[in-house]
Amino acid sequence: MDHGNAGASGAGVSPTFAVVQEIAAGVFGVAESDINPESSPQTVERWDSVQQIYLVLALEERFGVQLALEDIEELKNLGDIARAIDKKL
Amino acid sequence: MTERDTIDKLLENGKLAEAFQTLADAWNRAPSLNAAQYVIAKYERHRADLDLIACRLAILRSVTVEPLVPLLRAAAFVNGIDLDVKVSDFDTYATETLDPDSALYAFEPRVVLLALNTASVAPQLWAPTDDSETSLRAVADDTVHHLTSLIRAFRANSQADLIFHLLDSPDLTTRGSLESHAGFGQRVAIESVNERLAAVARDMHGVHPLDYDALVARHGRREWFDEGKWEQFRLPATAQNLRHIVDEWLRFIQPVIGAVVKVAVVDLDETLWKGTVGEDGFAKLKMGADPPGTPYRALQRALLALRERGIVLVACSKNNESDAMEVLEKHPDMLLRPAHFATMRINWESKAENIRSIASELNVGLDAVAFIDDHPVERAEVRAMLPQVRVLDLPPDPSKFARIVLESPFFERVTVASAEDRERTRFYHEQAQRAKMLASVGSKEEFYRSLGQVADIAKANDLTLGRVAQLTQKTNQFNLTTRRYNEPDVARFMSDPKRKVLTIKVSDRLGDNGIVGAAITEDDGDACKVDTFLLSCRVIGRGIETAFIAYIAEQARLRGKSRLVGMFCPTAKNELAKHFYEDHGFRRIADDADGSAWELGLATSVLKAPEWITVTPAPAVPA
Numbered sequence: 001m002d003h004g005n006a007g008a009s010g011a012g013v014s015p016t017f018a019v020v021q022e023i024a025a026g027v028f029g030v031a032e033s034d035i036n037p038e039s040s041p042q043t044v045e046r047w048d049s050v051q052q053i054y055l056v057l058a059l060e061e062r063f064g065v066q067l068a069l070e071d072i073e074e075l076k077n078l079g080d081i082a083r084a085i086d087k088k089l
Numbered sequence: 090m091t092e093r094d095t096i097d098k099l100l101e102n103g104k105l106a107e108a109f110q111t112l113a114d115a116w117n118r119a120p121s122l123n124a125a126q127y128v129i130a131k132y133e134r135h136r137a138d139l140d141l142i143a144c145r146l147a148i149l150r151s152v153t154v155e156p157l158v159p160l161l162r163a164a165a166f167v168n169g170i171d172l173d174v175k176v177s178d179f180d181t182y183a184t185e186t187l188d189p190d191s192a193l194y195a196f197e198p199r200v201v202l203l204a205l206n207t208a209s210v211a212p213q214l215w216a217p218t219d220d221s222e223t224s225l226r227a228v229a230d231d232t233v234h235h236l237t238s239l240i241r242a243f244r245a246n247s248q249a250d251l252i253f254h255l256l257d258s259p260d261l262t263t264r265g266s267l268e269s270h271a272g273f274g275q276r277v278a279i280e281s282v283n284e285r286l287a288a289v290a291r292d293m294h295g296v297h298p299l300d301y302d303a304l305v306a307r308h309g310r311r312e313w314f315d316e317g318k319w320e321q322f323r324l325p326a327t328a329q330n331l332r333h334i335v336d337e338w339l340r341f342i343q344p345v346i347g348a349v350v351k352v353a354v355v356d357l358d359e360t361l362w363k364g365t366v367g368e369d370g371f372a373k374l375k376m377g378a379d380p381p382g383t384p385y386r387a388l389q390r391a392l393l394a395l396r397e398r399g400i401v402l403v404a405c406s407k408n409n410e411s412d413a414m415e416v417l418e419k420h421p422d423m424l425l426r427p428a429h430f431a432t433m434r435i436n437w438e439s440k441a442e443n444i445r446s447i448a449s450e451l452n453v454g455l456d457a458v459a460f461i462d463d464h465p466v467e468r469a470e471v472r473a474m475l476p477q478v479r480v481l482d483l484p485p486d487p488s489k490f491a492r493i494v495l496e497s498p499f500f501e502r503v504t505v506a507s508a509e510d511r512e513r514t515r516f517y518h519e520q521a522q523r524a525k526m527l528a529s530v531g532s533k534e535e536f537y538r539s540l541g542q543v544a545d546i547a548k549a550n551d552l553t554l555g556r557v558a559q560l561t562q563k564t565n566q567f568n569l570t571t572r573r574y575n576e577p578d579v580a581r582f583m584s585d586p587k588r589k590v591l592t593i594k595v596s597d598r599l600g601d602n603g604i605v606g607a608a609i610t611e612d613d614g615d616a617c618k619v620d621t622f623l624l625s626c627r628v629i630g631r632g633i634e635t636a637f638i639a640y641i642a643e644q645a646r647l648r649g650k651s652r653l654v655g656m657f658c659p660t661a662k663n664e665l666a667k668h669f670y671e672d673h674g675f676r677r678i679a680d681d682a683d684g685s686a687w688e689l690g691l692a693t694s695v696l697k698a699p700e701w702i703t704v705t706p707a708p709a710v711p712a
Binding site: 052053058060062 | 322328
């Protein structure tokens with residue numbers, strides 16, 4: 001399957017976050033514009049434990065990294081997740 | 090242009106087969122969660138135009154299966170199956186199974202999957218805190234007892250097929266290097282549970298143990314499991330391994346619902362042997378037990394294994410017939426011989442043309458045929474001309490040929506081949522002889538007389554029940570209602586005094602065809618209703634169908650019934666049976682969405698078997 005480049009996002013957003021944003025929007029079934037670095041289980045209605053698994057697996061699949069248990073426990077929101085992925089790239 | 094654009098373009102232009110072929114190829118190259126969503130969306134949008142087998146699957150689980158479901162549905166779609174999947178709540182598998190009124194049974198699944206692993210159902214075997222023999226034995230016994238009671242309850246509560254995971258072994262055990270030293274350790278305990286559960290399944294119809302430990306081992310025990318994902322999400326394997334679980338499930342689901350191929354058409358040069366007989370000559374060909382012959386020998390062995398499962402082999406090669414036959418007959422290193430093939434096409438016609446003629450000769454649909462050929466151009470041609478045929482993607486490295494064959498889910502079977510299955514190749518040989526006789530004899534009737542056919546009609550019994558279920562699953566063409574039943578269904582019909590389950594065996598002077606048909610009827614007031622009436626295409630057109638329905642009519646009359654009532658439910662494949670009731674004097678009495686209803690008055694009917702068929706036993710008042 002093709003993995004085309006993530007669409008252009010607003011200025012000041014890292015390329016990693018742009019991809020996280022695209023994937024999260026797909027997993028949670030919302031528009032990319034509804035996803036920002038502060039998005040978290042508290043702000044995204046569909047972000048439950050099952051969707052969390054999909055999100056982690058989809059991110060791992062796209063970036064080719066492994067997110068460890070402690071990585072995910074430390075993560076408060078999507079901005080943190082993008083930074084954690086950046087450290088592994 | 091990306092692959093997805095290509096697929097969209099093909100769909101826009103109405104090139105459905107090509108679009109879905111491209112989609113399937115893309116999926117097979119890179120199955121991922123992202124790809125799964127895309128595959129599912131495309132199939133769901135076009136499911137009405139695709140000839141898919143629908144199946145309701147319930148998954149009971151002690152592990153997280155949510156990310157497996159889209160992978161499974163996508164892989165199933167690509168294999169022609171439209172799965173409606175219901176996943177039970179976490180760890181409710183025991184209560185759902187035991188309660189006959191549970192949501193599981195209300196869903197009326199065709200197949201139920203019990204997805205377990207040792208870490209969740211027997212943590213004291215997976216990571217024991219007490220690894221003494223006494224404790225391990227007690228835990229093993231408890232586990233067997235617990236799972237056996239669930240399997241038995243399931244069998245009592247549902248007619249669905251059950252696929253259940255046997256237990257897996259951890260990569261490291263508490264005793265470490267002493268594991269084999271100390272008698273009854275963790276691994277032996279787990280093996281003993283598996284042996285006992287497999288034995289329980291063997292004694293039941295429609296219960297299929299899945300060797301989960303072998304699956305884990307095949308993909309590498311150490312790399313299989315991700316402790317972090319297990320602790321956090323109860324995910325049973327790493328993300329990369331999820332698709333292996335899905336593939337293994339399909340290897341059970343496909344044969345259970347009959348989504349399998351019956352015929353393997355195989356090329357000769359560079360496929361069954363190294364070299365080209367026409368150019369290199371007999372002496373230079375290699376298929377022996379030493380390299381470079383070994384991969385070809387391995388493929389021959391794999392094909393013989395398929396034949397044992399009841400799959401019919403056909404040789405198809407562009408060659409001079411005499412050159413190829415000399416190799417098949419005389420080469421000392423060949424494992425496959427002419428008698429292993431039901432028929433052959435060794436000529437210079439196109440492969441697609443030959444496959445079409447093979448399917449017609451063997452009376453199977455093109456979707457029941459798989460094609461095995463090393464040559465990419467031949468494969469591409471067959472794919473393009475005959476999109477229904479399953480074309481195996483052989484890689485350039487011949488040492489992978491046998492593996493590709495043995496990994497294909499459509500070659501899997503979940504029941505041991507019946508005598509009829511194994512003998513099918515011989516039947517086809519005899520069939521070819523019959524066709525030759527017909528050509529040499531003047532009239533058809535004269536030919537039938539010369540055959541000396543005997544039709545042996547009997548009530549189904551424990552030995553033939555499996556064959557009846559199999560016929561309902563596999564028979565597409567001469568099948569009036571195409572109702573699919575599994576063994577538990579048939580067993581239930583057999584024990585119902587209002588129902589009759591009949592088999593028909595046909596032999597003639599050329600050979601024994603075995604059980605070639607089945608019928609299920611149900612008495613209802615003054616009527617006998619035909620629920621199922623089907624015959625293998627091998628015997629159609631020789632009067633056997635008339636003998637069979639006449640027998641059923643006569644038996645119903647002797648039971649005091651005044652009417653024989655049957656349905657014809659049209660499908661894409663049963664055109665052959667369309668005029669059956671009309672041709673046998675039935676009156677059309679109703680039409681509905683499923684098809685047409687037909688009735689025969691038994692008092693006035695003159696239906697009888699053609700005089701050239703001997704029916705045994707003669708119809709008689711049941712004792």
